[in-house]
Amino acid sequence: MDLFTSPSLLPGNAMLGLNGHGVVGTTTNSFFKKRNRLIVSCLGRTDEKSIVCSNEELKNARLIYAVAPAMGHNKESHPESHFRVPSIVTALQNMELTPEFRGSEIIQLKDFKPASVDDIANVHSTAYVSGLEKAMDKASQQGIIFIEGSGPTYATANTFQDSLTAAGAGLAIVDSVVEASKLNQDQTTGFALIRPPGHHAVPKGPMGFCVFGNVAIAARYAQRVHGLKRVFIIDFDVHHGNGTNDAFYEDPDIFFLSTHQNGSYPGTGKFDEIGQGDGLGTTLNLPLPGGSGDIAMRTVFDEVIVPCAQRFKPDIILVSAGYDAHVLDPLASLQFTTGTYYMLASNIQQLAKDLCGGRCVFFLEGGYNLKSLSYSVADSFRAFLGEPSLASRFDNPAILYDEPLTKVKQAIQRVKHLHSL
Numbered sequence: 197m198d199l200f201t202s203p204s205l206l207p208g209n210a211m212l213g214l215n216g217h218g219v220v221g222t223t224t225n226s227f228f229k230k231r232n233r234l235i236v237s238c239l240g241r242t243d244e245k246s247i248v249c250s251n252e253e254l255k256n257a258r259l260i261y262a263v264a265p266a267m268g269h270n271k272e273s274h275p276e277s278h279f280r281v282p283s284i285v286t287a288l289q290n291m292e293l294t295p296e297f298r299g300s301e302i303i304q305l306k307d308f309k310p311a312s313v314d315d316i317a318n319v320h321s322t323a324y325v326s327g328l329e330k331a332m333d334k335a336s337q338q339g340i341i342f343i344e345g346s347g348p349t350y351a352t353a354n355t356f357q358d359s360l361t362a363a364g365a366g367l368a369i370v371d372s373v374v375e376a377s378k379l380n381q382d383q384t385t386g387f388a389l390i391r392p393p394g395h396h397a398v399p400k401g402p403m404g405f406c407v408f409g410n411v412a413i414a415a416r417y418a419q420r421v422h423g424l425k426r427v428f429i430i431d432f433d434v435h436h437g438n439g440t441n442d443a444f445y446e447d448p449d450i451f452f453l454s455t456h457q458n459g460s461y462p463g464t465g466k467f468d469e470i471g472q473g474d475g476l477g478t479t480l481n482l483p484l485p486g487g488s489g490d491i492a493m494r495t496v497f498d499e500v501i502v503p504c505a506q507r508f509k510p511d512i513i514l515v516s517a518g519y520d521a522h523v524l525d526p527l528a529s530l531q532f533t534t535g536t537y538y539m540l541a542s543n544i545q546q547l548a549k550d551l552c553g554g555r556c557v558f559f560l561e562g563g564y565n566l567k568s569l570s571y572s573v574a575d576s577f578r579a580f581l582g583e584p585s586l587a588s589r590f591d592n593p594a595i596l597y598d599e600p601l602t603k604v605k606q607a608i609q610r611v612k613h614l615h616s617l
Contacts, residue, residue: 238250238253238303238304238305238306238372249303249305249372249375251375251379253300253303254303254372254375254376254379254380254384255376255379255380256300256301256380257300257301257302257303257376257380257384258301258302258382258384258385258580258581258582259301259302259303259384259385259386259387259577259580259581260302260303260304260305260369260372260373260376260384260385260386260387261302261303261304261305261369261386261387261388261389261577262304262305262306262308262365262366262368262369262387262388262389262390263281263285263304263365263389263390264281264358264361264362264364264365264388264389264390264391265278265280265281265282265285265389265391266278266281266354266355266358266359266361266362266390266391266392267354267358268352268353268354268355268357268358269351269352269354269355269358269359269391269392270352271340271350271352274348274350275405275526275527275564276391276392276393276405276562276564278391279566280391280560280563280564280566280569281389281390281391281560283566283567283569283570284389284560284569284570284573284574285389286570287570287571287573287574288573288574288577291574291586293574293577293578293581298581301581302581303372305365305368305369305372308364308365308367308368309364309368310357310360310361310363310364311360311361311363311364311366311367311408311413312360313325313360315363315364315367315413315416315417316360316363316408316413318413318416318417318420319399319408319409319412319413319416319443320397320399320400320401320408320409321399321400323400324399324400324401324402328343328351328355328356328359328402328407329356331343331351331356332351332353332355332356335351335352335353335355336353339352339353340352343355343401343402343407344401344402344403344404347402347403347404348404348405349402349403349404349405349406349407351407355392355407358391358392359392359407359408360408361390362388362390362391362392362394362408362410363390363394363408363410363413363414365388365389365390366388366390366410366411366413366414366557366559367413367414367417369386369387369388369557370386370414370417370418370422370512370557371421371422372384372386373385373386373555373556373557374418374422374424374512374555377553377554377555380554382554383545383548383549383553383554383555383556384554385545385548385554385556385557385558385580386556386557386558387517387557387558387559387560387573387576387577387580388410388557388558388559388560389560389573390410390559390560391560392405392406392407392408393405393406393410393518393560393561393562394406394407394408394409394410394411394412394413394439394440394516394559394561395409395410395411395412395431395433395435395437395438395439395440395516395518395561396435396437396438396439396462397409397439398438398439398442398443399439399442399443403438403439403462404435404438404461404462405562406439409439409440409443410559411429411431411437411440411514411515411516411559412439412440412443412444414514414557414559415427415429415444415450415514418511418512418514419449422512424511424512424555425449425511426449426450426451426508426509426510426511426512427449427450427451427510427511427512427513427514428450428451428453428504428505428508428510428512428513428514428552429444429450429451429452429453429513429514429515429516430453430501430513430514430515430516430544431452431453431454431455431456431515431516431518431561432454432455432493432515432516432517432518432521432540433454433456433516433517433518433520433521433561433562434456434457434460434518434520434521434525434527434528434530434562435456435457435460435461435462435518435520435527435528435562436454436456436460436462436463436464436465436481436483437452437454437456437465437516437561438462438464438465440452440454440516441454441464441465441469441479441481444475444478444479445469445471445472445475445479446471446472446473446474446475447474447475447478448474448475448478449478450475450478451478451479451480451504451505451508451510452478452479452480453479453480453481453482453500453501453504454480454481454482454516455482455484455493455496456481456482456483456484457483457484457485457486457488457521457528457529457530458483458484458485458486458607459483459486460528461527465481465483466481466483467481467482467483467607467610467611467614468614469481470614470615477615478508480500480504480611480615481611482496482500482607482608482611483607484496484530484604484607485600485603485604485607486529486530486600487529487530487531487597487598487599487600488530488531488599488600488604489523489530489531489532489533489536489596489599490531490532490533490535490536490539490599491599491601491604492599492601492604493532493536493539493540494539495604495605495608496608497539497540497543499608499612499617500608500611500612500617501547502547503617504615504617505547505551506551509551510551510552511552511555512548512552512555512556512557513544513547513548513551513552513555513556513557514556514557514559515544515556515557515558515559516559516561517558517559517560517561517573517576518561518562518563519537519560519561519562519563519568519569519572519573520561520562520563520564521536522534522536522537522563522565522568522569522572523568523595523596524565524567524568525562525563525564525565525568525569526564526565527562527564531596531597531599533587533591533596534568534571534572534575534585534586534587534590534591535575535585535587535588535591537572537573537575537576538572538575538576538578538579538585538587539579540576541558541575541576541579541580542579542580544556544558545579545580558576560573571590574586575587575590
């Protein structure tokens with residue numbers, strides 16, 4: 197049985213709204229009249245700490261997003277495909293969650309600058325970055341190459357540049373959200389709709405569909421460029437964000453908190469992985485039993501995420517937003533719903549308002565069922581805008597089964613004991 201019950205709202209042509217290169221059409225810092233609404237489209241980062249959106253635009257914005265679909269990075273029948281971001285874009289348009297319909301309360305950053313090699317090298321080894329760039333010649337000749345040994349991570353001739361673009365989108369949103377936080381009493385949330393994803397990419401190489409660690413790169417950038425020393429990273433992807441985990445395992449100024457399905461790829465993220473050295477206690481891993489869903493995640497948020505963040509006192513919150521814990525996703529077996537993701541988006545946004553002036557940026561990670569992915573991201577947008585969820589129009593509770601709440605409670609109690617919560 198299909199979880200979704202509103203076929204009229206299904207994304208249509210997955211390429212709607214994109215030009216032949218899969219990039220939303222370029223504009224300058226302009227307003228365009230359409231449907232009697234103002235369309236705001238700002239240029240992104242042109243150099244370090246540079247905002248091209250005007251103060252007035254940032255002051256009015258509730259949500260800032262950027263699109264980097266990596267259309268040239270694709271392998272036939274691979275779950276991490278170039279249809280993922282376009283399906284989200286189409287859903288946002290169909291549900292009237294874009295500047296075209298919402299005017300100045302939503303900003304889409306365009307023409308943002310790709311991340312520099314130096315930005316990437318703040319997280320990844322220079323040998324890996326230069327080696328990947330050189331491998332593009334081989335990819336150009338062969339069409340597809342695998343860059344993770346026998347693993348699932350592939351590259352095409354476009355992968356290096358597409359990955360720089362994805363990371364750059366995140367940095368441009370960090371710039372804009374930080375600037376908006378100085379102007380906007382309602383606070384502005386950001387979302388990087390980007391691929392390839394990043395949270396599995398380790399400092400020395402790619403892993404698990406991921407090329408560069410987008411969230412990790414943004415964390416270092418927020419520290420270096422904006423002086424935001426204390427960064428709190430929440431990763432609710434169904435798989436453990438081992439790359440982000442490893443990048444900051446000894447860093448006391450970056451708190452990494454991951455919820456993920458116990459026993460899932462890549463097999464890391466055990467309870468006792470809590471950081472080491474100066475970073476002891478600033479890594480929290482909470483593996484959830486298969487079948488965990490909305491009740492489990494609401495409890496985790498209240499009993500684990502909130503007290504951790506309150507104690508850490510972050511300057512900015514970054515989120516690895518994986519939508520593959522959805523009950524319909526083919527790569528795992530948790531039972532999140534569209535409503536779960538609305539709750540997470542709303543609660544994390546409020547947490548940022550309470551603790552760090554609203555500075556919060558989401559980064560797309562996993563999510564491989566195009567319907568559940570696109571609907572869940574759209575409902576996250578609704579949460580950011582303070583609008584009611586439409587999850588009840590999409591979700592079908594009849595396909596859900598009882599959550600293993602006894603095991604969930606045991607997992608929560610164990611992590612609370614380890615971290616003195």
